[in-house]
Amino acid sequence: MGIRSGPCFIKGPALLEPEGNISMVHAVKGVVVRSKGAPATLETILVPEPGPGEALVDILTSGVCHTDLHYKLGGISDDFPFLLGHEATGVVSAVGPDVTDVAPGDRVVLNWRAVCGNCRACNRGQAQYCFNTHNATQKMTLEDGTELSPALGIGAFIEKTLVAAGQCTKVDPDADAAAVGLLGCGVMAGLGAALNTGGVKRGDSVAVIGCGGVGVAAIAGAALAGATTIIAVDIDAKKLERAKELGATHTVDSSAGDPVEEIRALTGGFGADVVIDAVGRPETYKQAFYARDLAGTVVLVGVPTPEMTLELPLLDVFGRGGSLKSSWYGDCLPSRDFPMLVDLYKQGKLDLDAFVTERITINQVEDAFDKMHQGAVLRSVVEL
Known part of the structure; x- marks a missing residue:
């Protein structure tokens, strides 16, 4: 002390x-x-x-x-x-x-x-x-x-x-x-990436790339919102196991294969409705971009470093439609979100x-x- x-x-x-x-x-x-x-x-x-x-x-x-x-x-x-x-x-x-x-x-x-x-x-x-x-x-x-x-x-x-x-x-x-x-900070950033920025709804499919603290919080948020397919993506078996404990229905070891193809295979060949990049690297963002369904949503909540750049075919950005969003602090309003989430915690729902x-x-x-x-x-x- x-x-x-x-x-x-x-x-x-x-x-x-x-x-x-x-x-x-x-x-x-x-x-x-x-x-x-x-x-x-x-x-x-x-x-x-x-x-x-x-x-x-x-x-x-x-x-x-x-x-x-x-x-x-x-x-x-x-x-x-x-x-x-x-x-x-x-x-x-x-x-x-x-x-x-x-x-x-x-x-x-x-x-x-x-x-x-x-x-x-x-x-x-x-x-x-x-x-x-x-x-x-x-x-x-x-x-x-x-x-x-x-x-x-x-x-x-x-x-x-x-x-x-x-x-x-x-x-x-x-x-x-x-x-x-x-x-x-971190838990709100992840929960909010799913609930606020991503707008995950009942019955949605969600993929989360990166299962550190923010990523598993996003998984918990997707489960709280009622998503029925929640895919956790990481290279660490322990993190993937932890993701399952917090609501993931499927896991993908991205070191063992192409996570985009794995996510598509788990979503009927289409891709997830919402894909959350909780890593914040060009490689993982591209995975998130191509792993979402047409007109789906990509949420960037992992924080990139200043030197990182991203290159995507502009035609793909146009042709795939949907939304590309950045999540700042889980787009939370503390006066609204903190008491509500604490109540859910006390009720045993979070x-x-x-x-x-x-x-x-x-x-x-x-x-x-x-x-x-x-x-x-x-x-x-x-x-x-």
């Missing part, structure tokens, strides 16, 4: 209130990566009291997500040092003076889509695409005053974090924090527990990254 540290008073130019009073900050333990590829280290972090539009959250659990690893390796930006962690459940401990949607004591799942309500997406009733999402205005820092960049505007491998109040979504406090916290492979302490994050590299876990979850 991390060492619980209390609030303290620290005097400095950035912490003086307008009247000259000294503002309170909290000295707590958190996981930081200082430079590209450096190890994740447990350090003392200074977290200010919430200002307007902000909330202070005591973290209960935080999943170790591939996105955190991307930050660590410099694959997202070079704004080091990063405060890692973002897939989290917590309890609101304080809010800014103008915050009304959450209050101290609320159990919340943190999200990185705090909608603004005023951008062009929000104004046309598509808040799930909000182009101007909010983060906390104040900065968390190291003890020497170095400002930290919190992962996805959250930074949840820490005892307390400061976020925009809109990043807090209230959920049932009786639900297991470790399980429902995974809705904050097995979020299956995604929690192990529960670890905040000191074990670096080890969890190693297990992630090995493909040994769906999620390691830090408990504080």
